Amino acid sequence: MAPASPPVDGWVPSTLQRERDAFRAKATRRAVITAGLASLAVFAVIALAVTSSPGWPAFRETFFNWDKALSSFPAVLRGLWMNIRVMLVSAVCIAIIGLTLAVLRTLRGAVFFPLRALATAYVDLFRGLPLLLLLLVLGLGMPALRLSGLPTSALFWGGVAITLSYSAYVAEVFRAGIESVHPSQWAAARSLGLTYRQTLRRVVLPQAIRSVVPALMNDVVSLHKDSGLVSMVGVTDAILAAQIETSSDYNFTPYVVAGVLFLILTIPMARFTDWLARRQGQRGVLL
Structure with a gap:
């Protein structure tokens, strides 16, 4: 008779699976940080271009x-x-x-x-x-x-x-x-x-x-x-x-x-x- 399979609740991921999960988590964090920094850089450039324009004080006061x-x-x-x-x-x-x-x-x-x-x-x-x-x-x-x-x-x-x-x-x-x-x-x-x-x-x-x-x-x-x-x-x-x-x-x-x-x-x-x-x-x- 074949041995009974271990219960699902007692399942433990293998070393390879843990390495894959860690790599994916690291890649996700890296992507989030990169996207955030890139967004901040773009918004900073746009804000600098707008606020340094000659008409910005009048525009700010009007709008x-x-x-x-x-x-x-x-x-x-x-x-x-x-x-x-x-x-x-x-x-x-x-x-x-x-x-x-x-x-x-x-x-x-x-x-x-x-x-x-x-x-x-x-x-x-x-x-x-x-x-x-x-x-x-x-x-x-x-x-x-x-x-x-x-x-x-x-x-x-x-x-x-x-x-x-x-x-x-x-x-x-x-x-x-x-x-x-x-x-x-x-x-x-x-x-x-x-x-x-x-x-x-x-x-x-x-x-x-x-x-x-x-x-x-x-x-x-x-x-x-x-x-x-x-x-x-x-x-x-x-x-x-x-x-x-x-x-x-x-x-x-x-x-x-x-x-x-x-x-x-x-x-x-x-x-x-x-x-x-x-x-x-x-x-x-x-x-």
């Missing part, structure tokens, strides 16, 4: 005035909260409309041709129109019409413009995810007795949405930035608040404050998107 930053910060922060609210409400509406359009575009059969045509026309129209043009037409034009039963708020129509534009792009992301699901998944679900709606809801959409989450997160990052365009129709967001603060003395530091606040929100979302993409890639390799 990096600490007292102006402190005085404008509360107003810009209140405006940023408006951007966040626009983003959150629009994101929910965009997800619902985009998913509906994607499902309509993937319907099969001649009887569904009108629905497919309408969904395709919607996507082509609002992907083709610039977002800024939509904001100006809806945000300024619709309140001027004063149609009974419809809001006249520029904020409402600005959110509608953003929703219409982004839902067209998100619909294509969802459609790509739905079409990436192998046809065998549809066939297997239908062979088990699931209806088309049950197959779509329980089998196809969970897989499709999971595969496009990184792309959707990229759209969320872009949506947060583009929410600042509502200032074009008179909504007091972070950008317009910075403009109001600037108009008193033509010091542009409030714009820098608004940019920093946007970065504080968008950079973590971007890094989270990268993490999701890497995780999705690793899962795909494992599968």
